[in-house]
Amino acid sequence: MSEDVFKKIVSHCKEYGFVFQSSEIYDGLSAVYDYGQMGVELKNNIKKYWWDSMVLLHENVVGIDSAIFMHPTIWKASGHVDAFNDPLIDNKDSKKRYRADVLIEEYMAKIDDKINKEVEKAAKRFGDSFDEAMFRQTNPRILENQAKRDEVHTRFAKALNENNLEELRQIIIDCEIVDPISGTRNWTDVRQFNLMFATEMGSTADGAMKVYLRPETAQGIFVNFLNVQKTGRMKIPFGIAQIGKAFRNEIVARQFIFRMREFEQMEMQFFVRPGEELEWFAKWKETRMKWHKALGYGDHKYRFHDHDKLAHYANAATDIEFEMPFGFKEVEGIHSRTDFDLSSHEQYSGKKLQYFDPELNKSYTPYVIETSIGVDRMFLSTMSAAYCEEELEGGESRVVLKLPAALAPIKLAVLPLIKKDGLPEKAQEIIDNLKFDFKCQYDEKDSIGKRYRRQDAIGTPYCVTVDHQSLEDNTVTIRYRDTMEQERVAIDKLADIIADKVSMKNLLKTI
Numbered sequence: 001m002s003e004d005v006f007k008k009i010v011s012h013c014k015e016y017g018f019v020f021q022s023s024e025i026y027d028g029l030s031a032v033y034d035y036g037q038m039g040v041e042l043k044n045n046i047k048k049y050w051w052d053s054m055v056l057l058h059e060n061v062v063g064i065d066s067a068i069f070m071h072p073t074i075w076k077a078s079g080h081v082d083a084f085n086d087p088l089i090d091n092k093d094s095k096k097r098y099r100a101d102v103l104i105e106e107y108m109a110k111i112d113d114k115i116n117k118e119v120e121k122a123a124k125r126f127g128d129s130f131d132e133a134m135f136r137q138t139n140p141r142i143l144e145n146q147a148k149r150d151e152v153h154t155r156f157a158k159a160l161n162e163n164n165l166e167e168l169r170q171i172i173i174d175c176e177i178v179d180p181i182s183g184t185r186n187w188t189d190v191r192q193f194n195l196m197f198a199t200e201m202g203s204t205a206d207g208a209m210k211v212y213l214r215p216e217t218a219q220g221i222f223v224n225f226l227n228v229q230k231t232g233r234m235k236i237p238f239g240i241a242q243i244g245k246a247f248r249n250e251i252v253a254r255q256f257i258f259r260m261r262e263f264e265q266m267e268m269q270f271f272v273r274p275g276e277e278l279e280w281f282a283k284w285k286e287t288r289m290k291w292h293k294a295l296g297y298g299d300h301k302y303r304f305h306d307h308d309k310l311a312h313y314a315n316a317a318t319d320i321e322f323e324m325p326f327g328f329k330e331v332e333g334i335h336s337r338t339d340f341d342l343s344s345h346e347q348y349s350g351k352k353l354q355y356f357d358p359e360l361n362k363s364y365t366p367y368v369i370e371t372s373i374g375v376d377r378m379f380l381s382t383m384s385a386a387y388c389e390e391e392l393e394g395g396e397s398r399v400v401l402k403l404p405a406a407l408a409p410i411k412l413a414v415l416p417l418i419k420k421d422g423l424p425e426k427a428q429e430i431i432d433n434l435k436f437d438f439k440c441q442y443d444e445k446d447s448i449g450k451r452y453r454r455q456d457a458i459g460t461p462y463c464v465t466v467d468h469q470s471l472e473d474n475t476v477t478i479r480y481r482d483t484m485e486q487e488r489v490a491i492d493k494l495a496d497i498i499a500d501k502v503s504m505k506n507l508l509k510t511i
């Protein structure tokens with residue numbers, strides 16, 4: 001998939017009411033987006049899929065909904081005030097600002113591309129007799145590129161771990177990375193920039209308090225750990241899940257809803273015995289990957305990316321990456337956060353945040369495994385996987401969103417063949433019966449063909465056409481989105497046919 005397809009997905013999102021630029025009539029607000037009438041349905045379905053997979057499928061996972069504003073000391077304790085920074089570098093000619101780490105990562109990705117293209121070319125040339133492993137180990141061009149990449153990678157990981165900003169700049173200079181706009185290598189020093197938005201609470205006369213818009217939902221879970229554990233009589237191991245908005249003053253905000261300044265997270269903190277965390281980390285890695293793959297976007301579109309640089313709070317970390325139109329990108333992070341957060345909140349608040357383990361007959365600060373996924377990134381991967389342009393017989397074509405039926409915004413469109421003879425009333429009657437279970441849409445405008453195309457474009461799995469025969473024998477034509485096949489079915493069978501495919505329960509059973 002390419003940047004070209006990505007552009008099409010972005011305009012499709014706007015044209016069909018999925019995503020709009022925020023404040024568009026005022027020329028927009030950068031990296032902030034609104035979800036439209038279709039987008040909000042899809043987004044809610046994604047959230048439901050995640051929420052149910054956490055709190056329905058796991059008896060020992062419960063949910064909360066904590067406030068966005070929290071005591072400012074929480075962000076001191078979490079490390080966000082001191083360490084939630086991006087290393088930024090400016091190009092003096094274009095006056096554009098970039099993340100130094102992203103420039104280097106993109107440089108390494110380009111070398112990877114070169115290597116992969118070399119392998120692809122050879123695979124075509126040699127056909128069945130091609131031995132990829134051998135080719136990678138012996139081809140001089142690949143070996144040269146791999147050595148170059150490994151060297152940059154080692155320097156990069158070390159610089160990040162040591163927070164060595166000068167070295168980051170030096171890597172950019174040594175790799176001859178140019179600004180994509182000015183084409184020059186006229187770079188400033190690398191500086192740290194804090195990503196939290198701050199505002200004031202209370203009136204200035206009273207002495208206003210500086211508060212932050214939360215940059216992650218996780219801390220709302222940590223500070224409620226004992227509240228939930230005690231009131232819910234939770235026994236370790238157990239988890240707390242939360243879905244909510246988070247805010248980051250992203251400097252390099254691009255790629256549509258991939259990197260936003262206001263976004264939504266679905267996070268789960270799983271509290272375990274110290275020493276058992278790596279076992280649970282492996283379990284959650286597997287569980288979360290299964291959740292993704294159950295959607296059927298293609299197993300090859302996912303990969304794990306284990307971190308070289310561990311965050312200050314983690315002793316193991318991985319990302320689940322999805323193949324977006326612009327390459328493999330992080331959709332979800334899974335971290336073994338040790339007891340960092342709870343211990344730090346204990347220290348800063350002066351309140352004990354320990355758990356008494358009746359089996360071990362002792363108290364301890366639990367360790368935590370976190371799974372954290374961005375709703376908006378999940379939305380973008382869903383749109384990228386679903387967007388499809390198909391050539392049809394007779395030279396026609398269609399754009400169809402092959403969304404998993406359980407996530408589709410509209411489950412069923414009901415279309416009267418013509419706008420008279422009682423057909424609209426019959427169509428409405430069908431909707432009135434089914435609307436309690438499924439989001440339905442009525443459409444009577446334009447030819448049936450055009451109406452099918454409109455439903456394809458928003459990913460509606462079923463269209464039902466009401467014609468004169470329907471009035472006589474209570475049957476309709478049902479048309480399936482992906483195969484475009486049609487069949488005649490009894491109206492009273494519709495609920496069963498639709499429920500089977502669109503059911504969240506059936507999707508959850510495949511995890």
Ligand code: GAP
Nearest residue numbers: 216218258259260263331332333372373374377
């Ligand atoms: N509590 C851990 C945490 O927040 P993170 O890797 O910074 O970890 C977790 O964020 C997930 O949140 C990411 O994998 C991504 O899906 C989403 N996310 C982070 N920043 C984002 C942004 N600026 N725009 C959209 N989604 C973002």
